[in-house]
Amino acid sequence: MNRQPFRHEHRRRGHGRGIPLAAILLLLGVFPCTLPAEPENGRQNGSHVIKIPYSLNWGDSEEKIREMIHAVKARETGYSEKSPGRVVIEAEGVEVGNPLLRKSRFHFKEGSLVEVELQYSDPAWDAERETDFFDRTRRRIDERYGAGSLIVNQVKERPPGEKMPEETTYTLIIYRWGQPAVALELNNYCVEGNAQSYRMVSLHYKTP
Numbered sequence: 646m647n648r649q650p651f652r653h654e655h656r657r658r659g660h661g662r663g664i665p666l667a668a669i670l671l672l673l674g675v676f677p678c679t680l681p682a683e684p685e686n687g688r689q690n691g692s693h694v695i696k697i698p699y700s701l702n703w704g705d706s707e708e709k710i711r712e713m714i715h716a717v718k719a720r721e722t723g724y725s726e727k728s729p730g731r732v733v734i735e736a737e738g739v740e741v742g743n744p745l746l747r748k749s750r751f752h753f754k755e756g757s758l759v760e761v762e763l764q765y766s767d768p769a770w771d772a773e774r775e776t777d778f779f780d781r782t783r784r785r786i787d788e789r790y791g792a793g794s795l796i797v798n799q800v801k802e803r804p805p806g807e808k809m810p811e812e813t814t815y816t817l818i819i820y821r822w823g824q825p826a827v828a829l830e831l832n833n834y835c836v837e838g839n840a841q842s843y844r845m846v847s848l849h850y851k852t853p
Contacts, residue, residue, distance in 0.1 A: 692791040695827040705758040763848040775844040779833045793820040813838040828853045
């Protein structure tokens with residue numbers, strides 16, 4: 646199966662109870678296509694300061710995350726332990742700002758929040774539409790935080806060890822923006838086969 650090397654510049658084909666209303670409204674700042682303006686004192690070295698979504702802070706507890714989910718009338722849809730001391734809470738129904746947000750995932754290490762992941766997808770996406778969403782999101786983040794660094798750019802035909810049909814291609818592209826308090830990564834993930842495909846664009850706010 647011969648494919649041309651992948652290029653990251655694509656051709657055109659794709660706190661509940663006790664939380665003040667103002668804090669909830671800050672939700673509007675976490676979605677890539679509706680990034681609002683910030684005051685000048687929200688800048689760092691000429692760029693805006695990257696803020697953790699939902700007005701959260703690193704080290705927040707699982708209880709606080711559940712209170713936040715309830716406050717914005719979302720719903721917890723999953724809880725899993727990925728490895729000893731590391732768990733993930735999943736939530737759906739937080740569509741403020743961008744209806745393509747399908748899932749929010751909160752990663753904890755020893756009970757403390759260390760990552761917030763926002764997953765975007767659309768059943769109507771083909772390669773062109775997914776690429777367009779990814780590229781537009783990347784450009785908006787570049788405008789706000791400065792140019793990001795491409796840290797992963799790979800295409801694999803049928804990832805090793807995966808139970809997938811032979812004619813399957815796995816694509817992963819990751820850009821990263823780093824600041825002292827937060828690191829932000831933008832992922833483009835796609836699995837394509839003859840019969841079906843899976844496409845997702847995600848934002849990962851991490852402890853640096």
